[in-house]
Amino acid sequence: MTAGVGSSSLDLGVVGNAAAAALVDRNANIVWMCAPRMDGDPVFCSLLRGEQTGEGAWSVALEDAVSSQQTYLRNTAIIETILTDSDGNRLRITDFAPRFKSAGRIFRPQMIVRLVEPVEGSPRMRMGLQPLYDYGASIPQTTRGSSHIRYLLGEQVLRLTTNAPVEFIERGRPFLVDRAYAFILGPDERLAQGPVSLARDFLEQTRDYWSEWVRYLSVPIDYQEVVIRSAITLKLCSHEETGGIVAALTTSIPEYGSSGRTWDYRFCWLRDSYFTVKALNLLGATKTMEDYLSYVSNIAASSQDGYLQPLFGLGLERRVDEVIVGSLAGYRGFGPVRRGNAAYTQVQNDGYGSVILAITQCFFDERLPTMGGPALYERLELLGRQAVERWDQPDAGIWEFRTRGAIHTHSALMCWAACDRLAKIGARLGLPERAAFWRTHADHIHAGIVSSAWNEELKSFVSAFGGSDLDASLLMIAELGFLPADDKRFLSTLSACENHLRFGNHLYRYRTADDFGEPETAFTACTFWLIDALSRAGRYDDARVVFEDVLAHRNHLGLLSEGLHVESGELWGNFPQTYSMVGLIYAAMHLSRRWEDVL
Template identity: 50%
Template structure:
């Protein structure tokens, strides 16, 4: 049965997920939102073969897995009953070559004998057309070509090609090298070249990690989350996808199956914010270039909540009929209809990361007055839409409201534009944006505040709490972000009362729901991991560090063996659900570790 015990590999152009047996079970070509050439993860629980690349060890009895330190290079050791063992090295090449970053659409695998006389076989069954057929094959003397949709992949190897085609067991007496990549002649000896690629790729990632400003505590967790967040960026355009998968359900049989292989403006904002805390400005710079293109293409019009990694606006949603789904829990959706929703928080989430470029001297390209003029067009929409109904950040499909979180994001857009205008010496524009921020604040405080009588509210001196929508009384976890966005201070009685109310309504043991009211698919059945991290941050900012640390340690204990989290979690069993790895959840690890860690001064 499929599980989310998966190990991502990638190079910011292509990515894959390796399962507990060392099989490549998910990987799309030629980029993250492409045809899943390796789709075994979505082929159901009934043993259907196809869409996988695995090495089987005869009489296997054990598997051990782990990443090479500070890299996304995975090593899987297979052991047999007679003491034989092999190591499989999985990676996607990435390093500087000839003045450019070499990141081909390619998966590299090296299989090395370790002990005894192991016998293995290679099963390589890429598919085409979202699982509709096995990829047609042609062969050469030292390679095999797979015709995958509009792409052709070539496997270059020093292994006997006949053994691979026949899926025959054979004795592994020396290291074998496999490069599945572009349909072009392989340059040089495959053995020597792949060993060089492995070394260069490892060095690239170790040097990248060395430049991170990690907290003292939980460094391993933060480094693994940071590496994986970087793997979620499609470097060619700068887009950051919400996850590497589609259609892993939020709860068993829930039909809450969504394609997350696209760039949500909201998710990307949180990703670059977290990586900024670590000093990973390369991700920010590439993403800002992506945003500038999005703003230019909008031509002063509305911004969508999400875009394709190419920047394309249209992402038609459909269901892949030939894929049964994760554990058979379909449908497998391709595309996402949320692209045409109105989600007014996205304007603030464009402005907030872009503001850094006006003052951060480290950036290779700082923002100019012309960039500010373009950003003001986004701010204008934030101002116009701050009190208008939308689908909200939870993307409700059948109803709208004026969501408090969206309005607070509009306030933040106006507030930060005022700061940028001051920095540029545009004081008349700064005054305009401050006046607008003040007006938005008055609307929020008047319309989103819900008066409630009760001793729990009297204790905080507030007499109520902020609600999720204007004129409403329901709560959602996004209200915990009001402090992070600097809308209120953590010691403000209104926030303390809201924090208490949110916990009472939405907390389930050590976990948080995003909301507890029925939506398009009924009542939520699982906790939303980023909301639990938002609670941890709010507790810390409110001076409740002991409880914040306890909850953080509990969340870390739920990570997969690869050190990662998906989107959702069963709050009773702790089982992970939802798309994987989820950028939101990894952001939570980084942000909470940074806030709760001891200072480096304590160590020195």
């Protein structure tokens, strides 16, 4: 049997609906959920309570349990867990967040539904619902009704409605599960129908929604399950109301052990969001791009000169001040736990290219109900002007160094990409003068990067102008279109990165010491950049070997965190990491056979 609520692990699944999201462990305990948004107060926070047990989780305990089987229902965001006790009694817990079309819109309430049913014999269950607030520091007051419990969590109220005995839930007493019980946690509102009837109705409609959504994805013939699970997970990391996309659903899962690298990833990074939008566009799920366009349009509209900070809150908040949270011990006791991220104050010059690249498709994709036009192009040109001014200026770079700056090659590449795409969009819109203007700037930046970022001694591009260190972002040179994949300089850079950064089939983002010393884990997104580079270089067999190794390190539900400890093979870092899930999609699309070659 897997460990209980008090023992942290990234063997977790995600249930959500692009408004609410929760992490469920192997034993059907909800160990993480923030409210009222994904970047809000973690009302279930046992994932970060170290060895403390009980409070901060929504636990399900089958008496004398000996095994757990857990899976997603096919092509959905619905998790089914079957627990078995020592006498063979079995219990099924179905967890989901309602999402379906209703009255001409998507119904996606701040709600988690749990349907508990006996499968075999006479299972006895103990359910403990013990939310906290103020980042684990405070216990809520409760009030009871005949079929509900209200939890007063600071300024917000959650209501649990159930057909189970409220007394047993409130006091955590075991009871016989001889019928279906529904547990609906959401807004402080009365339900329109009985809990079990409503749960089953929502379950059926939610299952139908996801099955229909998946049906229209453009998946490859190979690795379909990998791609589908990744696409659904990326969708669950989007905040559909505003269009923002979190980098991960958690904060402060350390990159490894006591490294001190514990960051809050529950915000919208312009860089990460570009990769997410691109991956979903690749599959034909363009609605996330349309929502994100609205999000970044609001950001751009509030910046008169086009300056962009690296990240924002899901509600477009510009200040997300970083604070150490003393009330939570941290994942496995490894702190500190952080709320907010000081990286928002940094200068990171790759953001201009990230936004423009994320939106470029809307100028070319005829499927979209509203395509990009001159007004949007004019707003993007403001960002392009910043790229022209900043491509050769120091910044914190893609790795967000906190105590030093440099003219980072990746930031310059993204500034080049901003100008390159603006030139292409200008030509698409029939604006030859603007296209020529941006092509001139792109060519100038291109020449400057080749001159300043190439190290003749190493026969490789390097991380910073005039430097000698390497980092994995250099592998994106071909993907961005800066050089063709058969260019000798790209191939030589690929070889140098393998020699310096590759450990077995996994890639470190860099190996030189930073503010916290040398990195101790491979960065999974970088491993996917390696797969991409190998594929573009025609080394498909090598790429498949690396990909299969990564697939073998996903958790039992097919999800990945930020990084991997290459010696132990254990997942570390915030979870689920959109960068990593994006990489699964890119790699599968690159390495799959074509449909016409098989059918």
